[in-house]
Amino acid sequence: MATATASGPVRDTGIGALLRHRAVAKLLLLALAAAVLVPIVSAKWASGAWPHALTVDLTEPLGRTSDWIIDNRDSHPLFTYFFGHVSNAIVLSVRGVYLVLLAAGWAGVTVAAGLIAWRVAGVRLAVTASAAFAACGLLGMWVPTMQTLALMVVAVLASIVIGALLGLAGGLNDRVFRILRPVLDTMQVLPAYAYLLPFALIFGMGVPAAVIATVVYAAPPMARLTALGLRGADGGVLEAVTSLGATGRQRLFSARLPLAAKQLLLGVNQTIMMALSMAVIASVIGAGGLGDRVYQALSTVDVGQALAGGIPIVLLAVVLDRVTAAAGEKAGAHGQDTSALRGWRGWSVAAAVTVAAALAARFADRLEWPTDWVVNIAPSVNTAKEWMVDHLYTGVPVVGGTADWASHFTTWVLNPVRDGLQGLPWWAALLIVAALAWLIGTWQTALTAVAAMAAIGVFGVWDKSLDTLAQVLAGVAVTLVLGFAIGIAAARSTRFERLLRPVLDVFQTLPQFVYLIPVVALFGIGRAPAVAAAVVYALPAVVRITTQGLREVDAAAMESSRSLGATSWQLLRKVQLPLARPALLLALNQGVVLVLAVVVIGGLVGGGALGYDVVFGIAQGDLATGLVAGVAIVCLGLMLDRVTQPTERRVKKGA
């Protein structure tokens, strides 16, 4: 290698050459390992598919465990004394919140939502919040909305308490933080769908399992942001506080926590949004509420009903996001509040008005949403959908129909990719994973990725996982093409970005589940709609990261190349894209994680593969199949994340 550098023409010097050489060295090493190992394994197991000798059948032991749990759920001390109490406590608190919401009546809840939004975020959001709740009633979804809300309140409170405590420990103690961080980071890349089954197995179908799955899914961001917020506190301020002789407790309460307030509220915001997302998906394991309405409607391809359930979810998501985000901004602003109704006065006015509204509704005997105020949109939506099926699905001149697109996408993209992956010898798949992960990351990430991929084979779901992987790859490719194109356009045109921003804001807050509704309406069911939903879900994040990355490129570098007379295309290609490389890699990573999350949910609308196994497992009571599929999803998620995750060390060096 040294001679090559010395004798060859000097085209690439410094770090670039070093990196290239390091990459070559890694690949050579890998090729060497392959040259030794591949003949051995192919001599032993000749076929390209995952060798049967290397699989472990988990279905039977898992099935036995599941049967045992079902048999002993009412008698074994572990359940009666521990899980039973947990379960009861959850049921009681959810029911308690639900009863309070019902007692407040629709008037009380709508008024309360408006007033809370008013106190936290101002008049405009107050109107939006009240209108959103009224719309839920109008759509005839008042009761499911309250069910979802009750579950959310309990799950969010538990998530915040648990997350904050974990975050506090991680923020104050280095060792806890070192253990906590990789766990939380990993939990955040796993698809929500994979969390459902273990809890369904232990607690059975129903609200307790749904609440616990939601808490496990929603607590990590709170813990993470709390820990990071506490750690990120301005060292100068903390030193000043110490220099005045503050005790540890004084330092925590008077400086560290207030300084982290913005991060804490961001954590609350993220926790609420993730809890909503999960509470809706958890309808699959019996959460009830809005998600259940959508789930039931989707399983009979009743788009009208699905939309009636989906709109309240969207409204809830937007209102919750805006209100909590506004609270965070207020905490960060450190402005003065001079209005007469600041502090407790405003809140007591709000509480009094709420009680008055609830009492008024009670005395008027109007606690429940009046049935004659319900607008049933399902029939008209379904008529529209029928019209679409007749006119848009197929045979539209020149462009073809949506169903045609879907089937073409399946035939020409999904099937070849899947067959290609499944036709690949298993050891070649492992090698590719190893090479990709090692080139982008370190040997540790490569090892994790390969181990995760091998685990999929060992659990005997190799082919199904590759089917899911094919959908993910196709989805990611589409997402990146669209996302980079839109992102570059938005980075170049401020006006376009201004138009795009509110759209992205809304799309980024929506729970994964609701994306299934429009794609089923447009494309019917199958693998292509699942991929389409995943693309739509992942697109906003990719666009946003790309735009930000391009915009944050060092202005001095841009200016200097412009002064040298670079065209805007040269500027983009030679300056912006290379300098924004870390952001683009992050966009890729996010794209992969998000696409996977929805592709597996696509099992509900005919996506097949692993996602379907999970649904099937739940529907048929065959938890073993579902659990294995869930584990495979986790492994797939881990592998995809590690393969696309540039190590922090490299990013720091490059930037």
Next chain:
Amino acid sequence: MSEALVTTKDETVAPEGPVFAVENLWKVFGPKAERIPDDTALHDLSPAELRERTGCTAAVRDVSFEVNKGEVFVVMGLSGSGKSTLVRCLTRLIEPTSGRLAIDGEDVLAMDKARLRELRRRRAAMVFQHFGLLPHRSVLDNVAYGLEIQGVGKAERREKALQVIAKVGLDGLEQRKPGQLSGGQQQRVGLARALAVDPEVLLFDEPFSALDPLIRRDMQEEVVRLHREEGRTMVFITHDLSEALKLGDRIALMRDGRVVQLGTPEEIVGSPADDYVRDFVRDVARADVMSVRSAMRPAGSEEESRGAALPPHAKVSEAIEAVARSGFPVRVMDGKRCLGVVDHAGLLAVVAGTGAPVEAAAEAPGEPSGKGEVVA
């Protein structure tokens, strides 16, 4: 170290012990830092050699000095000279590696946590370069923070805070948040917070480095004024030589963790200890630092009773003005006694830096100062 002689304006006050007494203080960062101070073979290494040999960085190396009551003690040096580490060692915000450190004769390094907190709460308060204000609190609550930490009741601490806020010229801004203030105003809040606990010593860590030059000058004058009014002991860290000369009764000049010279501004400028210091003070306007003593010659018999008179601590620049105006030598008068005269030749020699090095100009009344000495 020789005993410092202290004379104050009130001659009847007996000399007291120093506020801070620092002896052979070391602060070493790195693996097994404790061994460095004891290993005399390592003491003469340059920082780069030391890091190469041991992996350690000695931020403070074998530093000794005393801070006397009522003086402004300036520690001055470039970035990386160890001055900020040194001032943090004084209240153990950074734990010293070895050495002795006493406040009013009490061993600081032997203090337990509670005693140390007591020291930080009531005896030494610090003002920071980047202010270190709590962004979520109003100016009033920031200033009252130290008292709150001590457990003083709300009404009492607010009253006290209001007094201090008025003293630093922030009246009317009590309810603002730090983010709504200019840099200079924020540092006034930092100063007020330190003053509010009525500490025995004020520690300043490059307090004005982050400020614009004009505001910096205002703040320096504020400190001079406060010192004149209250006579509080101050330890002042700076990298700005003119600031050091302006504020300091005595200056310790640091380089690579060592004190290379310790003395009055006049001694530092008039007789630099080595080439480093000489290089450092080369561009100083000497006429504004040196006193007329350094330009003085014995008075002739006629000169003793004739001409304009200046006190011995008057600056050379004042004498230049007087000589230029009258055309005659000026007398240096200590009360009724004539110490000598200065003429244009002596003044020019000082300005040009060709005069003889100054010796102790320390006993001058009106200037509390220790005996200058060269440590290096």
